[in-house]
Each structure stands twice: as C-alpha cells, then as structure tokens.
Amino acid sequence: MEMHSKKRIEILLEAPAQKRLTDLLDRLDVTGYTVMPVLGGKGHHGVWSREGLPSAAGTMVSVSVIAAEERLDQVLEPVFDLVRRHIGIVTISDVMVIRGERF
Amino acid sequence: MEMHSKKRIEILLEAPAQKRLTDLLDRLDVTGYTVMPVLGGKGHHGVWSREGLPSAAGTMVSVSVIAAEERLDQVLEPVFDLVRRHIGIVTISDVMVIRGERF
Amino acid sequence: MEMHSKKRIEILLEAPAQKRLTDLLDRLDVTGYTVMPVLGGKGHHGVWSREGLPSAAGTMVSVSVIAAEERLDQVLEPVFDLVRRHIGIVTISDVMVIRGERF
Amino acid sequence: MSILDLAVQNLASPMVLFFALGVAAALIRSDLAVPEAAAKLLALYLMLAIGFKGGAEVSKSGLDSAMALTIGAGILLSFLIPLAGYFFIRMSTRLGAIDAAAVAAHYGSISIVTFVAATEVVKGLGLAYEGYLIAVAAVMETPAIVAALLLARRAQPKGQAGESMGALLREVATNGSIVILVGAFFIGWITGERGMSMISPFIVDPFRGILCLFLLDMGLVAGRGLRQGARELSPPLIAFGIYFPLVSASLAAALAVPLGLSVGGAALFITLAASASYIAVPAAMRLALPEANPAIYLTLSLGVTFPFNLSLGIPLYAAVAQRIAG
Amino acid sequence: MSILDLAVQNLASPMVLFFALGVAAALIRSDLAVPEAAAKLLALYLMLAIGFKGGAEVSKSGLDSAMALTIGAGILLSFLIPLAGYFFIRMSTRLGAIDAAAVAAHYGSISIVTFVAATEVVKGLGLAYEGYLIAVAAVMETPAIVAALLLARRAQPKGQAGESMGALLREVATNGSIVILVGAFFIGWITGERGMSMISPFIVDPFRGILCLFLLDMGLVAGRGLRQGARELSPPLIAFGIYFPLVSASLAAALAVPLGLSVGGAALFITLAASASYIAVPAAMRLALPEANPAIYLTLSLGVTFPFNLSLGIPLYAAVAQRIAG
Amino acid sequence: MSILDLAVQNLASPMVLFFALGVAAALIRSDLAVPEAAAKLLALYLMLAIGFKGGAEVSKSGLDSAMALTIGAGILLSFLIPLAGYFFIRMSTRLGAIDAAAVAAHYGSISIVTFVAATEVVKGLGLAYEGYLIAVAAVMETPAIVAALLLARRAQPKGQAGESMGALLREVATNGSIVILVGAFFIGWITGERGMSMISPFIVDPFRGILCLFLLDMGLVAGRGLRQGARELSPPLIAFGIYFPLVSASLAAALAVPLGLSVGGAALFITLAASASYIAVPAAMRLALPEANPAIYLTLSLGVTFPFNLSLGIPLYAAVAQRIAG
Numbered sequence A, B, C: 001m002e003m004h005s006k007k008r009i010e011i012l013l014e015a016p017a018q019k020r021l022t023d024l025l026d027r028l029d030v031t032g033y034t035v036m037p038v039l040g041g042k043g044h045h046g047v048w049s050r051e052g053l054p055s056a057a058g059t060m061v062s063v064s065v066i067a068a069e070e071r072l073d074q075v076l077e078p079v080f081d082l083v084r085r086h087i088g089i090v091t092i093s094d095v096m097v098i099r100g101e102r103f
Numbered sequence D, E, F: 001m002s003i004l005d006l007a008v009q010n011l012a013s014p015m016v017l018f019f020a021l022g023v024a025a026a027l028i029r030s031d032l033a034v035p036e037a038a039a040k041l042l043a044l045y046l047m048l049a050i051g052f053k054g055g056a057e058v059s060k061s062g063l064d065s066a067m068a069l070t071i072g073a074g075i076l077l078s079f080l081i082p083l084a085g086y087f088f089i090r091m092s093t094r095l096g097a098i099d100a101a102a103v104a105a106h107y108g109s110i111s112i113v114t115f116v117a118a119t120e121v122v123k124g125l126g127l128a129y130e131g132y133l134i135a136v137a138a139v140m141e142t143p144a145i146v147a148a149l150l151l152a153r154r155a156q157p158k159g160q161a162g163e164s165m166g167a168l169l170r171e172v173a174t175n176g177s178i179v180i181l182v183g184a185f186f187i188g189w190i191t192g193e194r195g196m197s198m199i200s201p202f203i204v205d206p207f208r209g210i211l212c213l214f215l216l217d218m219g220l221v222a223g224r225g226l227r228q229g230a231r232e233l234s235p236p237l238i239a240f241g242i243y244f245p246l247v248s249a250s251l252a253a254a255l256a257v258p259l260g261l262s263v264g265g266a267a268l269f270i271t272l273a274a275s276a277s278y279i280a281v282p283a284a285m286r287l288a289l290p291e292a293n294p295a296i297y298l299t300l301s302l303g304v305t306f307p308f309n310l311s312l313g314i315p316l317y318a319a320v321a322q323r324i325a326g
C-alpha cells in the first residue's frame, strides 16, 4: 500500500483555552484536528486530575493535527505562541497516511 | 533494555462502525487492539463533538493496533477497505516494544 | 522553529495499578506524565470494556512520559518491572519538542 | 380547549421552554453542555420509565385484538411513510437517491422523546391512552430502515452493497433503545401494579423534571446542529421537514378511527407517525448507507422536525385526535 | 409466606427482572450500555443511601452490645470463609493456589448490592432489621483479603511477594466504597431523624427504581462476562459458585441465633456471608495477586454467584431466617 | 435561635458533614471519586433547580423596584469587592499584582453552592427570601472579572494584553453556569405555579439529598486541592481567605437595610457577597490572566473560604441578618 509521510502535532492544553486553539486552527486553515480527553497528569505546575471537577478549569485536553511537513512551521509558530501563555506542551512526531492528498 | 521495532496503526473511525472494525480485526488475527475515546474534531465532513449525544451516531473512536512490520499490509488492506466507506482516517507510525514476541 | 528530540514512553496499564505507577514515576523523578482514558481493548487476557463497570478492576489507563533519551533506560527498567507483574504493555516512540530543557 | 389555547399552553410549558433554552444557548455559542454520559443516562431513564409505564397499563387493561391491529398498522406505516417521503424529497429537492433514502428512513421511524412529550400533553388534557402504544412505538423503529435500504439499493451499483440486510437488521433489532423499551415494557406488564408501586417514585414523580433536563440537552444538540449544518439544508428540504410530518400524521389519522383508538391514543399514534428518529436511525444509516451525508439527515430531523413537532405539531395532532376519535 | 411463594415473588420483582434483562441484552450482543460514569454514580448513590439509612436506624435504636458482637462475628466469618472456600476449590477444581486464593477472597468479602436486594425482600416481608448491619457489611469487606493473601503467600516463591501487606491493607481500607459506606453511616447516625427527614426524598423514595437501573447495568456486565469468560469456568467451578454460598450461609446461620438477631437481621447477616464481592475485592486482587486470572474470579462472582443469590439465594436465606430466628 | 445554636445545628447538618467526609476522604488519599460527568450533571441540576425556584417565586410575588435596586447593588458590590480584596492582598501578602488580581476576582464573584447551602439554612429557620436574589447572584458573577482585569492591566507591560476585554466578557457572559441559571430563572418566572407543580418532584423534593452528593464531591476536590496546593498558601493568604469574606459581608450588610430586604433575603445577599467563586471565575482567569497561578486561587477559594462559609460563615451571616433586617 502506498503511504505518505506527514507530521502529527499534538497539543496538550488546559481545557479553558481549547476554543481559542481550535479557533486558531480554523484560521490557520489546517485540514482538520482531533480532540481527545485527558484524565490527569503531573508537570511543573503540579498534579492535575479531572475527577469531580464541575468546570473546565483544572483539566486538560489533547488536540492533534496531522499536517504536511512543509506546512509545519506555518502551523507551529502561532500555535506555540498561544500555548506558551497557557499550561500546555507541544510534541511533533512522524506518521504515515494513506490518502496523502487529504492532509 | 532490548527493544523491538513494530508498527502502530491508529484508526480514527465513526463510532457506529466500531464493532465492524473490531470484528474485522478479530478475523485478521492481530494480537490485540486498544480503543480510546475521542471528544470531537473537525475535517472535511465538518465539526464533531461528543457532548450531549445520547447515541453513537456523530461520535468517533480511536482504535490502535500494534503489529509486526511484516504483517502491516495484511492488516492495512482490509482495514482501509472498511474505513474508506466510513468517516475515518488511518495513520501508521513506528514504535518500539520490549516483549517483541507478543505482537 | 528549533526542535529537540525526545522519547515518549506510553504505558497501557490496568487501572487498579495506576497509583503504583504514578508513585513510581514520582520516585524516578521524571519531569511529568499524562494519563489518558481507555475505553476497551483486546489482548492475550481477552476482551476488556469500560462500559458499565462501577470499579477500576477490569479497566485500563494510558500513562505517557516524555523523557530525554539518556534517561530512557533509567525510567524503563523499573517501569517495566512493575508492568511485567500486571496486565499492560509499554511502547516507546520518537517525538520532537520545542522547549527541550523542560523534559 | 381550543387548538390555539392548546398550542399556547404547550409553548409555555417548562419542557418546550427548556428545549428553547438549549437551542438559544447553542446559537449564542455558550459552553453550556450536558456530558455525553449524562445524556445517555437520561435517555436510558426516559426509555425505561416510558416502557415500564406502558407495560403496567397493559397489565391493568388486559390484552385485546386492538393491540395486535394497532401494532400491525404501526409496522405498515413505518414501511410506507419512507416510500412517500422519498417520493416527496426526490420531487421537491436536489438530494440524490442515497441521501433521499436516508432522510426518508428517519421519518418512517419514530422519536421516543416526541412521543414522551406528547404523552405529557395528552395527560395535561386529562386524557388517557392505550398503554400498548409503547409497543407500537418499538415496532415502528425498524421497518423504515428496511424500506430505505430497498430504495437505496435500486440506486446503488450492484455488488457494492457490502453488508447483508440480515446482518444489519440484527444490529438494528438489538439496538439498545429498542431493547430497553421493550424489556421495560414486559417488566411493567409482568409486575403490574405491584411493580409500579415499588418504583413509581423513580419513574413517575420526577419524570417531567428529568424530561426537561433531557430536552435542554436536545436543544443544545439541535442548536449546535443548526449552527453547523444549516448550510446543508436547502429551503425545499427545510419545508419538507415541516410539511412532511403533516403528511405522515394524516396517514395515521386515517387509520386511527378504524383502529378504534381513544382520543389520547389517537393523538399519540398520530404523533408517532409524524415524528422522525434521531437516535436509532442515524446510527443505522451510518452502517447501512455510509455514503449519505449525516449533516443533512441529523440537522433536518433534530433541528427542524423535532422542534416543530414539540412546539406546534403535538398540540395540532391532539386537536385532530379530539375531532376524529373518542 | 412459603419459601416457594417467596422465591416466585422475588423472581417476579422488577429488580430481578431488570437484572435478567441486562443479562439477556448482553447475551444477544445488544449495544445497550450504561456509561461508566453513570454506573459509578449509581453505585455511589446506593452506598450513600444504604449507609445513611443504617446509621439513622442505629440513632433510633441506640447502641447495644449485640452490635459489637455481630461486628466481631462478621469479621470472623470474613476471615474464615476464604479458608473454607480455598479448601473446597483446591479439592474440587484444578485451579492453582494463587487463583484459588483470589477466588476465595471474593467469597469471604461481601456484595453490597446483594445486601441491598436482600433488604428489599426483607422489607417486602414486613420485617425490620438492625441498622448496624451496614457496619457489619463494611467490616466484612477487608478480612477476606488478608486471609487470601496468607493463603497465597504459602504458595508463592519467597521474596517475590513485592507489596507489603500493610501498604495493601491501607489501600483496601481507604477504598472508596468502604469510605462512603462508613462515612454515610456515621452521618446518618449523627444527624438521625432530622437528617433523614431532610434527605429521604432522595435516598428512600426513588431507591428501588435506581436499584433497578443499577441491576440492569450489573446484568449487562455479568452477561458480557459470561459471554467472554465462560470458557474459563469449569463445571466444578460453576458448581462451587452455587453451593459454596450455601456453605457460607450455614456458617452465618449458626451464628445468627446466639447473636440474637431479629428475623430480618438474620436474613441479612446470612446474605452477607453468602454474597461474594465484585467491586472492592477484584481491584484489591489485581494489586495483591496480579498473577491470578481476573476472568475467573470476576465471572464466577458476578456471573454465577450474584445471579444465584439475587434470584434464589435471598428468598432461601430469608426462609431459613424465619425458621431459626425471631 | 442563638448564633451558637445555629452554628452547631449547621455543622451537624448532612450537607456540611458530607462535605467534611469528602475532605477527609481526600486527605487519607482514598480513591473515592465522583466521575467528572456526574459532577457536571449534579452542578447542572443544582443551577437549574435554584434558578427555576427563584423565577417561580418572582412570578408569585411580582416585580417591584426593590428587585432593580438589589440587582444594581449586587453589580456594585461585585465590582468593588475585588478592589478592596486586591488592596488587602497586596498589603498583607507577598503575591504579585497578577496573582493578587486573580484572587480578588474570585471574591467579587459568587459561589452558587454557598448560596444554595445558605437557602437551606434560611429555610431551616423558617424564613422566606426574595426569589429575585437568584437574578442578583447571576449578575454578580461577571463584574468582578472586569475589575480584576483592570487591576491586572495596570501591572502588565503594554501591548501584552493579548485578548480584548470585549471577547473575554462575551465568553464569560455566555458561560454555561450563567446561561442555565438565568434561563431556568426565566422559565420559572414564565411558567410560575403551573410549571412548579409539574417539576417540583424533581427540583424540590430530592434537592437536599442531591446537594449532599454534590458537597461530598466538592469536599473531595477541596481536600485534594489542600493536599496538593497547601504549600502555595502562606499564612497571611490563608488568613485573607477567612477574614476577607467578613469584610465583603459587612459591605453587603450595610446595603441590605436600605434595600429593604427581608431577614432571609438579607442573609442570602450577605452570603453572596461573602462567597468566592470556584467554577466560573477560575476558568475565566485561565483565559484572562493565564500567568496567574491557579493553585493559589483555586486552593484559597475552594479549600479555605468555601469550607469556612459553609460551616461558620453562613450561620454568622444569618445571625447578622436577624439583627439588622426584618
């Protein structure tokens, strides 16, 4: 099967800022994104857990974007600009996809 | 620690078709799979969100399979065949595992 | 954008043992970890599903740690020691991060 | 009560207003949300409660041939309405055959929440209704799907069908919402008054309040659908979402008299015909006709027809029932 | 009421029927499901309600030495039953020492939902029971785990034990289900009648209905477990899951008379002994004896013993209590 | 009732005790937990119920100028309290300007659960209160955020502000908790007694019990916050979390008399001023002042001020209201 090499950007971000991030992604014209839940974690800001919280404050989400390598910097810079002001981390990894023209 | 190189296939698929996919994986005789929840996303089919939906329609799940490289095509072809008819995307990436004989 | 190469360790572990793992990670002095939910799966121990279960037994969670390559073995050995006694699998993959000094 | 009074009273009920609140909240992009798990729990509760109550009613009134006849009529309607719907859609809109068949399936099937809202209106009018209408609701979920598949197959290239109809029907018939509805119905029937007295503080007393919460959620989902999916709906399609329930209602009304249904029963039977599914059928369509665009059928059913029925349709059907039955 | 009448009436109760509905739905592979978060909320509700009611009862009746004695008897039973169970399993099945110890632990501990179902049967017979039995239930959760660990250690290679028993017991004693049960018990005790009048529309009136919903979920989980785990269970093991509760029940019955329990109290005390844990102990076993196969103990406890107790066991224990106590 | 009796009775209420149970469970590191989805459902229920009841009260009593005046006073307080709070924090602690502004915002806004707990105490004293205080609660959520932003901007380097205040206010005003509170208030107002009779078995009867469950959850979250965030809180900051509510309460008490509030109404108005937000404002602060440390403001508001108000504050405010109003 023919496969195409792409980049996967994963943004772990505090939940209250999620809408800002997805609005930004909309403006950046990525072909899509996927939001996944996070139960908890630990980092420099201490321990987090989603349990029992009735509001978004104190919880995180993970937003992934699959994009072509040549679009990487274009997406990463504004995204990182937003994430820097918030609690969050950004990781980038390699993935292969099948319908390459879709990303 | 000795590590073995494997492939990780991640299938993001609309939830109503989940059982079809896992039934297919059973028939393909993979050693296992893992299902993770997805909160929402955006793509060519528009924006999705899991919130408030009492049924599976309109939601997605992520199914990952770790497999040996030599089994990749054998698994990918029928899986992609199924995914093509549905809303979903397939990505493949490299992972290392420790108990290599298990996958 | 300058990026730094790191390792991402993902531990899929039965939920009752989660606290043991995160306590271990605390002792190992990793810079952080992230816990994500798992809905279900299948492996040598059979089929799992989170649905309807009022207790942690019979469910799994995914714990990811991003760490510098040189710390990998230091983290992996005790982690794998714990996971070996339980139901769980460990995968390692490459990721790039932006604020490299944080991991 | 005049039909206008009825409509006004219905529009000013907490149920309709909470639905409207949900729609409004979605339209102003509020982050108000009912978690998915909570929405599923509420839906489960409503189906368990309505099924059990129906069964308990039947245990009181006993069985008669009217039940079998009405069930048969329901099956017939559920099969025929999609054919009519398909015809109207193809004549009046630009939808292709697959999309048209998928939409039509939704209108042949039923919306249990619309049914529940109608029982509240019927009870508000001091009317009783036949408990077995729950069973009629359950049997009306599936035939529409068969009809839609037959319609779609004519349009599909041979061999591409993929799934066998048998496998699909098995999946649809073991659908959770049907199982809990039918199961609770039989449990209500078996345990009768004794069972009812045991669990009525759970399934009767707080029922309306919980329905309000669920309708708030439905409003949120419908509003979000409208915001995102409105551009998929052409004016003729929106019109279909409003006039076609009246077509289905007329078919049901014509059957209600010979079936000998009570006034309340006729109102509910008409409501079933006029309502469109947005839980069981969308999931079935994703399996049966994955090529059909879900934004179209979900938005039309939940964003147009459901609010129409909830606000104006139900009082209208009740008024019609008062004229023709009784 | 004769024991047969009692059994029939119990089998035809909404509680048992909803459990059966869940099992049936799982066996026909329906997608009916209670979301995890909802199941946890329901479990929390049941434990809060039953704990509070027990405490409120004790605040009415006051303390007496019977309470201390019954608690002591409960601890003893919870410790001894696993030893007996281990013996029977090793004699009659091919399970290894670790698996046998893990299974035995479940039978020494208790199932709070079985207890709750038994209180409904007892109340249905017009019987009262000692409120402090909730406290007995709480103390019976843990000793069985200790007994099982002692059994397993004899079989394990030295040094491999890993976890200290102290750490494990701390984890088990702060288990959420014990904390809410005991906490609500004390709150019910402290606030007494005043507290009860404040929250009884929440914890008393809808209790049975919510129990039905939870039992539906338990049925779904049990049915799924049976479908997937049945091949792990040999016929002698299945037999154990049915006859061993009778052994435990006999031990408890022998103690109930000298303890001076009321008829209702004796029925519940026997039920506690006969019931097998499927919430607290499975999680503890994953930590204490991770080598044991969870499919075996979960399927046996939830798929065999729980339905047996729910349907036939409880009426039997109630009938025995009526003979021996009062 | 003397203030001491009132405090004792309040401390021994199921509500306060379940909160304490939650705190204790978190401190002993129990795994007791309320799932996130359940916590959100409970919060939604409480806001829907309290909003609806307020609206239904207003529909009974009718509108008067007192309502407009009290709303105005609430807005004023919500704006002024953060200024006072900022001053106290900067004088007495080492917090920087941004952290101080973020903390101050929480105290200008309100905690709806504290309000709800106070209504229970007020009702327990046999007092009535003005239904429109719900509307006052709703309008007091936002102005504090504006005040805090103005404070923070003085301290921030120019140009770095990022978000426009307009965009932020839009987000805050469409916050889910405000929308459901205000929406339910209007629905209660419109449907009045008829609506209330339809849904009171859901929103009135089980209300206190559900509140207990929610307070258990709040206790768990507060206890976890204390365990993890305590080292962020210096003694002067902890002191602020206890004395500053008394400052806010005094301001509100001074306004309550000229506003002509009833005794119950004055108690609630004072409670609103004294309470600190831990749902809406923390989320807003993450957007508006992301540089502020959430561990500080969440721990102080939920771990210190909330328990203080719940246990001692509310009876005190009620006692003050009995002196000054009526």
Ligand SMILES: Nc1ncnc2c1ncn2[C@@H]1O[C@H](COP(=O)(O)O)[C@@H](O)[C@H]1O
Pocket: A012, A040, A041, A042, A043, A044, A045, A046, A047, A048, A060, A087, A088, A089, C030, C031, C032, C033, C034, C035, C064, C065, C066, C067, C103
């Ligand atoms: N080394 C790491 N590996 C995995 N996740 C991390 C790591 N560091 C931080 N995180 C996640 O990012 C969140 C915020 O990190 P921090 O800003 O360092 O508190 C944490 O709560 C974790 O969920």
Ligand SMILES: Nc1ncnc2c1ncn2[C@@H]1O[C@H](COP(=O)(O)O)[C@@H](O)[C@H]1O
Pocket: A030, A031, A032, A033, A034, A035, A064, A065, A066, A067, A103, B012, B040, B041, B042, B043, B044, B045, B046, B047, B048, B060, B087, B088, B089
């Ligand atoms: N570029 C992308 N990156 C990440 N996820 C995507 C991307 N494109 C699509 N998706 C996900 O796949 C789903 C279906 O995609 P589509 O079929 O394009 O609508 C979306 O709702 C997203 O969750």
Ligand SMILES: Nc1ncnc2c1ncn2[C@@H]1O[C@H](COP(=O)(O)O)[C@@H](O)[C@H]1O
Pocket: B030, B031, B032, B033, B034, B035, B064, B065, B066, B067, B103, C012, C040, C041, C042, C043, C044, C045, C046, C047, C048, C060, C087, C088, C089
């Ligand atoms: N090949 C695989 N690919 C993805 N996930 C797997 C695989 N094998 C096992 N798993 C996951 O790991 C869990 C435990 O595996 P096992 O110990 O083999 O039963 C399974 O329930 C799956 O969730």
Ligand code: NA
Pocket: D081, D106, D107, D108, D109, D110, D111, D248, D272, D273, D274, D275, D276, D277
């Ligand atoms: Na219909």
Ligand code: NA
Pocket: E081, E106, E107, E108, E109, E110, E111, E248, E272, E273, E274, E275, E276, E277
């Ligand atoms: Na037992």
Ligand code: NA
Pocket: F081, F106, F107, F108, F109, F110, F111, F248, F272, F273, F274, F275, F276, F277
């Ligand atoms: Na305040």
